[in-house]
Amino acid sequence: MDDQNKNLILATALSFLVILVWFVMFPPPTPQDAPLTTVAEDGTVVATPPVAGSAEIAAPGAELAVPGQARATAIGETERVKIETPRVAGSLSLTGGRIDDLQLLDYRVSLDEGADVVTLLSPAGSPNAYYALHGWVGAAGLPPEAVPGPRTPWQVESGETLTAEQPVTLVWDNGAGLIFRKKVSVDEDYLFTITQSVENTTDAAVRLSPYGIIAREGEPEQENFFVLHEGLVQFADGELIEEDYGDMRDYEANAAERGTAERRDVLENGWIGFTDHYWMTTLMAKPGTGFTAVAKHLTQADIYQTDMRLPALDVAPGQSAEDVTYFFAGAKEAEVISAYEEDLGFAKFIDSIDWGWFYFLTKPIFWALHYLNLWIGNMGFAIIGLTLAIKALLFPLAYKSYVSMSKMKKLQPEMEKIKERAGDDRMKLQQEMMALYKKEKVNPASGCLPILLQIPIFFSLYKVIFVTLELRHAPFIGWVKDLSAPDPSSILNLFGLLPFGVPEADSLFAIFSIGVLPILMGITMWMQQKLNPAPTDPTQAMIFAWLPWVFMFMLGTFASGLVLYWTANNIITFTQQYLIMRTQGVKPDVFGNIKSGLKRKKTAEKK
Template identity: 60%
Template structure:
């Protein structure tokens, strides 16, 4: 077997190893089933830096030794939640906000698909809810304050709407009357005001708190490397992101055996759980100190976050209150930005912008504006690509001209190699002299690629993470730019009205229209670039367009649209820049120029 065939086999083998490695280390997102668990919660430990800490509270909603029984939907009366964007109910048992659905979002593209469920009652699979209460201080027992199982009384109407808040009350029979007013806006923000009136004749101390509890892992957990799912919080300007699995690494709380992390917040912060597109977050009043607590009870498989406000000392005959907010809804950029501008510090960082946030944030802002102006997200991605390419055009101009001259010098380099034989040092020396003589910088062509890398990852992050791409249509069969291309040879590239089922690893063989166009566009662009001097490297590079065609086949189709557009703009750009410098490349990258003509004339003169 000659060296050329050996190199070809090596290049082919390396290419398929790249594909196999990609799917081994970066598999498609998998769903994790949600186990049913008990409802027992761990109440937050109280205490702060401004007031004496009350005694530690036992399990929330229980006595010090008992475990609460699972609640069912029929166990307690409910108040209806009805807003333009939300529907659900509040259980009067514990005053739990535990039944919430998002009217504007469906689980799939099917118009008959169920709307997305965010919160679910305890006792159901995947229970996830918010509850509020008071941790007793010195002189009070757990039975003196409302717990997770207290049956509240509703005052006024039975519906929570943006125009009609509801008030829950509970009298402990010992001189303390508790009230909880719940209001909601037109989007996803609840406001909870807790108050206590002291008619005991003596001073009491107690601390208000809020809790988010999730039983087991979410059913839609994706476990994808580029996406953060789990705990998210902000504490005095510092963002915290901890995946669900990493909460088991928290220190063990000696009080209850759960893994816990406690972060004191001086002025501004929030804490909660985030998924791909939905989030629930506890938000104390801006400017107020509190403790942010994150817990994982491994025995009961419960993930929990708490916000514990400073202990309140309530004199006889007085009333004390504390106000917090609960965000429970979709991670819409416009909505979350409005809440941040309304005083919730750093709330926009709840969207997972990634390491290149300094690119990701402005890229998304421009994409969002283009989408609003154009009305089609696919076209907006194409327009954004044009803007990004225009931004780096001055740099690309010199780089592509240098690359054209490098390509033009390839015949000269081949002659050098033939003359030097196996003497690589001599080849390198003569090549450097040739570059210097012709005023060519061999590294100049790498600069646009280096700049493109963070832009590529930033745009990928935007397309994969942000809600605005979910179920956004392009045209024809491309109705969800956040999902892979649905067209394959098996459905005649979208002509047949059905979706091909998951074929596992063989899925990479069912290429759609967009990945095929991507491979072709990369090949065309590559033909304008100078080939590596090493034969093996040249063959590997020759295979790369087709390798990437398979690798990116299961990526979000919006990203592939960007990459195809980017390749075609780059190809056109390089072609025009080369022509402006006297080079005339054809579609296959062959260059005709005055430089080549001069070399041909010189060669003829040498022969004579």
């Protein structure tokens, strides 16, 4: 077996090894189940065994039922006030005054017909319980039962249904001279305003501290992908803090609360909460109000919690006091979140979206895509438009690169003569090649700069497509219904012509189930490559020849929006390079390059 065939086998093996390693490194996520838990009377959160009759857990046997039934049972355990706006629906529980039932009406869990709307919040006792709670903590001398907490039986004072036009006010009299009110309002998007007040009818001053809590029972199902942050998100005095659930489990133990790991930060202007791939909950005080932000994990109950603890209020006899806080619960829509930052002063709230290290690229790329989509009305064509804009910006560099490549193309006959004279003497070959480049004033590395500039742009666009909500379920044309998901067509069933489906996403063969867009990307990448001078080293030339097809398989399982960008970029680059080379007196012949390549291979084999 000659060296060239050995190199071919080695290149083939390495290519498939790269594909398999990629598939193993980034497998689909595995769902996790959350334990049943509850909130105790003193405000701590503890594990609850499934005892019949408990209002904090699912009904007996519900843990064996489907999640929807268990959730409905938990909702039915308490009296409730409906939440109805054009964008969200659900209810808040009069037990504790919790916001613990919320669905996002504009979003479905999948593109399937009749798919359920996205459920964001669920009450304690349901699978993956997730809720917000606001209350008071009394200073020394004021017993816990004298202030409203997780089990307080609130009454409706005004408002039958919480809507964007009508707030709801809850009231609770502790029977000892303190009357508490909780006014809840919601805007047309995802922001709840919580106004808590206390009226002191006693003959002594009292001191109380309001608080807000977001509790998440059990670690939620996650994407588990390195490019995306899911977990705690917090902006603390100019610093963005992102920590996953594993980090929260590793916090220092709180001696005052057994089985609790926590971290505390005192904030002057910030917010704290949990972020998922596309959804988020956060607690915010009025801008300029200092508060203590606490992130904690209750080990025994496996509950993740964020607390917003506000400064204490002194209420004189016959006087009242109130405090206003905010609770965001909804979709991470950039325009909505940006408006809250600008209009309400929530510092750096737009950074709750995971822009990554290259935020200086991902942010402008996203906004360019967003506004192009608003103008064109199709996110796929917006991606193509963005590709054209990027290529226009990089055109001066590309022009110099393609002119240099044209000169290299003209030198091909002379380079072939040098290769024949040098034979197997690699040193002589390199020396004569460098002398030729110097004589003709050609820089063989000049074509690398546009490629190097494309790399951070490519990864930034990948971040935008994978992370931002605006790409979720965004259609392009025909069979491409979701640009944030891989191309659903498959070569394995001849794109639907054969009467069988495609492998599941977690199947080893899924990597070979490439669709139309990845194949177009591979072909256009191959065509673009054929315009460039071939490497002088046969092994390098062979590896480069395999690259388009390796990338075709590797990117075949990526978001189709990213593959669309790469394909459009290849087509525009090919067109630019072809036309520029023609103006330089070079007549590119793609298929002629193939023939000449085959001829060189046969010549090498004869030798």
